[in-house]
Amino acid sequence: MRKKIRVWFATGICAAAAALICAPLLMIPSGSLMDSVEMRRILAPILGEGKGFAVWHLIPFYPTIGHFYRLLIESPAFYQLFWNTVGMTAAILAGQLVVGLPSAWAFAAFRFRGRDFLFGLYVVLMLLPFQVMLLPQYIVLQKLQLYNHPAAVILPAIFSTFPVFIMYRGFTQIEGEILEAARLDGAGEMQIFLQIGLPLGKMGIQAAIVLSFLEYWNLVEQPMAFLEEQAMWPLSLYLPQIAVSQAGFAFAVAVMVLIPALFVFALGQDALEEGIAYIGVKT
């Protein structure tokens, strides 16, 4: 009985926390259905046009799907950018898997001098804000003739140290003995990596994929700096500066951006759950 109460208590708190986090997000779907006149009227105090306080109608008085029509039907600009974003994010994730994974494995499985120092350096490079790296990376890209080309955003992202850091955590779960045993059986490094490393680190990989996706799905700074041609821009630059008059439209864009993210979460979550369960069995 006590156990049931505890479970109820726990779900209660978590539900409250989730609700608190999602409450502001409810403004997005409601905003996307609100036409600009109503939007201006309720936000007048914020625009310095009225006294009193702004109020938000979760259910708009005059709902309209005008924004969605304008976004999805009238102009194909949204899709152009949508596919740009999808393409870029996919390329980056794939690249990170191909490059980041072995690096993380190398850090986790091998002992070599200066490993910790190098890993520390990786972490610092991960933490450094982009503003600092803007100029030198611009010079490098200029020399590689990659400026104003999608690769200018994709390549630096592929070699980012962030996924390495996360995947490294996944691999550290594996105790050294298993490795030694496998090596003794004469398994090649590659085989060890594929047979033992990958399945064990699956959880870390999926976490890295989800978090990387989050990171690069809404990338703003790099494309704005390195992509001059608007035709290559990602979705996040479609409306970075939103004036109140376009708020409705911006909310509609946000809804369309959230949908794929939801799928990825769910799938990523799923994989995570599975990974966790799998690991549970193994050890």
Next chain:
Amino acid sequence: MTDREIRWKSGQKDRGLTRSRLYAALLAAVMCVGLLGCGSLEEEIPMGRYADREVKLPSGTFTYMRACPDGSYYLYGLDTNLTYVDAQGESREKNWSWETNANIHVKYEVGVADNGAAVFAYTPKFWVDQELEALWLSGDNRYLYCYVDEAGKNHALEPHGEGYQKGTNLNTLVFSQKGELYAASANQMYRINVENGEADSLFATSGQVESIVFADDVMLAADREKAYFYDLTAGKLLDGSSVLDEFIKSHSSGGLVMTLADRDRQADTAEDAAEAELDGAGGTQILYLACRTGVYRYIWGGSIIEQIADGQMTALGDTQREPLALQALDNGEFRLLFSGNYMTEMYYDETLPARPSKELAVYSLEEIGWIRYAGQLFQKEHPDVLVRYETGMDGDNAVSKEDALKNLNTRLLAGDVPDVIVMDQMDMEQYADKGVLRELDGILQPYLDDGILYRNIVEGMRMTDTEKIYGVPMMVYLPLWLSEEMYLEGEDGLDDIVAGVELARQKHPEGPVLYTPYPKDVLLQTIPVCLPAWTKEDGSLDGEKLTAYYEAVKKLWELDSAGFDEAGREAWQKNNMEYYEPADMDMADIGFNYQYNAQQNFGETWLQLGFLMTPQVGMTGIHVEKANMAADWQQKELDDEVTYGAYTGQADNVYWARMIVGLCEQAKEPELAEEFFEALLSDEMMRKWWLDRPRNHSGLTIRKDSLSDILDISNIEFGQTMGFKDPTGINYPDFWPTEEEKQWLYQMMEDADCCYRPGTMLEECAMETGIRVLNGELTPEEGAKEVERKMAIAMEE
């Protein structure tokens, strides 16, 4: 979950995997479609155009070239000897005794035959024959002629004959292939026998014949109106070609030269030539014509003139040079002699891109119509230059000002520097300190010395620390108040404005006075004239001035609101709301050019503070984008005139600098940038802009002569484009400045010396805090402290 259960789940998972793998494949396919979308194909540039290379001329200045069929040519200049240059390029001078006493004769025209014989038209310096001298002195400068055969033996040539008019000069002397001399006077064509001077007149011409070519036995003589075909054997005029006449008529300005070539020797151009036959003349000849727009080909006797070379990117297109003679060489190339002792050979080159080679990079934060227009004009005049005009932010897309500046700084630091920067909305001092900008004192000195530009305005741009000028505004706005009667008397600053508004308020208790529906408007109208006074010499912020400013602005706001009760103000703001969106209006575009359809409710406002933006609109009906009250009042037939005047805030003689142009230190094309800068400052550019686009509000030009020219351009010349049509379609007539008003405007331009540049950090802080002061959150003192605090951090950096 028991082990079995998990395995079962995982097992099932394996079978399930195949279907999910299918979905994964589908997903991958969709993603690669996205990837395809990103690539951009390389844009291919059309290749191949005519280019020209300079040919080194023998010493001396040459003004005449006689092309010989075998590719060699004779050169002759008034102070040089006749020089023969053979096909390989070696030149031999012909030394004739007659030449030696050159100093006694002033030579004018010359005609050279293929074999080197020549005829000169000259006038002796010392007249022997009194009668001829008399003729000469009487202004009829009649030439004497001398024939020199190929051996150098010369004898005087006295043209005579029954058709020959003695008084006229033979300005064109040409030898045919057979060595006969044909000469043309202003209206008559002659054939002159070189031995005895016997001249028989062939036909009359409408103008002076300038070019003569011979095809077998047909002579083509062309004046500026038409081409005459004359059959030498039959001795009669043939009917002309209307196509050729039309071409000659429209292309002879700026020099038109022609030459003839046998078609069979012009191997490559022959097979695509039309097979037209001129009766009797055997159409084996091609006539080449060269003029400013390029080289054209006319198949003898045909009816089409094709352009085979574009003059733009060659010496032909150069407006300073005029083609004097043309020779068609065998391999489709052409040799051209130009005025100014310059000879080129034009050849066709596949490898050259059809695009110009040099590039001039012009950068500005926002799109400025005038700069783009100037760039296009500059490019038309300099065909070998491509003007690339980049803007940091283009209107609709969403790059913020800081992001655009960040991109620009990245490129500056990385060395990819534009040649010309227009620094509206940018912080000029900062770029000047960092050495990005070039000091313009050297270029501006001649302009200032002979008083072309308004000295005070240019001096206003001088940096306080380095005492150098790094940017010059092309246009300026001048502060101007406008009201139905004399509310603002003198020019003693902010208090005068407050007093004026109080006066207007007493007169009109109801409704608005200054027309400021939102707090932001009061600030918009007053900051430009006060901001320059807030920074002390040492660059720090002057707190009291800022406090005084906020107090005055608060009073203005209360005065303006006094005309309303609470509900009234709300209603008034509401009906302004749909055309006027204060929220997304930031300081960048307070230049009163936001879409402001206040004309309807203009009648209620009595005092307007604005900026004069268009020079050629009269004072009596000052058209200030925001305050074209006059036009409104005029329609209400108010009997009294509109009064107007200059106003000052805490800083006086303020001018609003627009289109501040600066040149970059490490520009790739420094002299080209300088040339562009001078083109921008040229009177021609200023006038063209106003003539072409009279209805624009880019401001008053800082060139004295252009400003007065523009103001003098009579109203009629603008004809249908006068008048300003506001969105609702009401057409407001503009009023033309009277003479006295023009002087008043020139005087204001003379003494405007305090520069206001929008878009600085201080202005943004003052604006934000100002709104909080007017909303009552902060008292003026607190507001001033708040701004000081924020600026402290900025200064600190």
Next chain:
Amino acid sequence: MRWKSKRLLFLLPGFAGVMLFYLLPFFEVARRSFVKSGNNAFVGMDHYRAVVENGAFMLAVRNTFLYMAVGVPLLMGISLMLSLLLRGLLQRRRLVSAMLLPMAVPAAVMVLTLQILIDRQGVINGVVTKVSEQIAALPVFDAIDYLNTEWALAVVVCSFLWKNTGYMVILWLAGLSALPKEVEEAAQVDGANRWQNWHYIIRPGLSGSFFTIGMLSVLQIFKSYREVWMVAGSYPQEHIYFLQHLLQNWYLKLEFDRMAALTVILSLVLLCVCLLLQKRLEAG
């Protein structure tokens, strides 16, 4: 030796890329911090001295340190507590997805919602004043202008927590799931109460995760600058004037050498902290 070269093969591609796009640029930045920007003359520590003595720098460091000191522990604590609660639940997956949503919202829209909520006449002030009016007991609440008063930092921290909690909960869950089940079951059999269970089993197991999640929280602190800048502009209220504002403003002022010096200082500090933490947590 065969293994050695093989192993290098794993690290090399990644390392080459990192070298090209991150390390080389970092060394370039370091080089520029010792050199005068115009004519590349060696200037030594001038820039560093200029940075350290700069008033704005001190303010920025204090603010950033305060922000981290408050933000990171709070975030880690809340997300740990939540993940512990969530561990046992069935509907865990849906709740976690809900919490993760803010991460997926484009920055611009998040800023817009923030502006609507925390403006002086915003929705939150509206609700609170309405509530305080209804309930006589509460004192009359006058609207706080969050962005222009000391509350600014509170607002920044709250939005930081709001955005990243879901993120950290996932990582904690990942960490918790790695703990061996049997030990815990055995402890329960012995009647260990919850606290002992936590202290002796879970906490040591999570030490590795502590380091990862700590570092990632710091990373999110730096990533949150974009939102703070879009909400409060380049010169915000003094309490939320962070190092990155300083970096950006110097960059806009073309003061790249000072910016480079600050970057080097910052990265050295981070490196030491990271190495220290790694040593202690790995060992523990």
Next chain:
Amino acid sequence: MESKKKLWKGFAVFMTAMLIMTYVSRIVYVSQMPRIRWTNPVAASIQKKLQVDGTVEAVHSQAVTGLEGLLVKKVCVAAGDRMEAGSVLYEVDTEDLQAQLAGLNAQEQAWQQQEQVRRRDAATNTTRAQEDYDMSVTELDRKIAEETKKLEELMEDLDTHMFRIPEEDASDEIWIAWADERQRFDREIAEKKRAIEDVQLEKEKILRQADRDIEDARRAQNAAESGLDMGVAGISQVRERQERIAFLTELLLEEGRVKAKEEGTVLEVMVQSGMRMGSEAVIRYADDESGLLFSTVITQEQKSMLHTGDSVRLSFPGSSEEASETVDSIVQENGAYTVKIYLDAGVGRGRTEGVMEVTTTSEIYDYVIPLKALRDEGGKCVYVLEEKNGILGTEISARSLTVRLLDQNEDYVAIADELLAGDMKIVTECDKELANGMVVKEWGE
């Protein structure tokens, strides 16, 4: 696991939906895009054709004046008839004619008697005046003869005196006396001459007076014969009556038929039988040798195309006749201009309207475009195609360019602007309302 599969399916469905929507939205976007056709400006001249109708009428149409007071019995011609010299126009009532004639003759006789009496008195006056004249002439001649004789005597005395010049050595008094004597002679000669002149003057005065008297007398006599003294009106009245009598008698001989004096075409008949004629015109006709006049009215704007001396092509509706004539005069009347063209002989015979056509070709303009490409949005402007790259890659957009109008006709217009270039693409047709900066596409299917 179930939910996993569902999720993957959901995700895949979403992505394919997005792919399909990409094409759908692009189709919708393109279908709404205005379609345009464009041309390059061409260097050509503007040909303007002016076609105006106008009336053809006689230059100075002749008129047959009515016979005052007579009664018209029958009208024999109508408007538009050909008439030859001598063809009958109309007939006058003979009885009425005879009655008027009789009245007139009676007045004539009365006048004749009165005239004889006056003439006799005048004759006597003239003879008397003649005698006075002769007498005064002979008397004056005599007086002149005496005077001239005295003058000659004095001249001889002077000559002799001149011979008796004293010698040089003579004393001064002698010289003085001689000088006085000489002066006396001079004085007397001068007086004598003066006297002769006076007499001659007086003689002329008298003679002139005499002449005038004779003249008056003779004129009076003439007037008497001619009856002048009745004053000018009287004389003319008499003469007029005599002419009318002569005319009426002649008409009577013709049994009242009035014939045409010359050939021509009748333009208008203003009289009908039974009407008593006044003095104004009865029939208007155009005689042949005086030419026809084509006149028309053109507007101020058309005036710019036409100048005096231009050759124009005239055609006449209803006939294949055509002629090329030169414009003789263009006169401005309150805003409009009347054009007059005198037709050559034989042109436009018998026509009342004509059509004037003139084609003028201007000089060669650099940039000539079809008129439909010109638009008017607060000032003349054209739309020029240019490439614009935005989110959807490079697109064609129409930019408006204000231009100055040089010359135009119905379907072409010559424009000028610094930025114009030969290779610019100017929009001529568009199926939607164009705005500046609008994205457009070429007119495919």
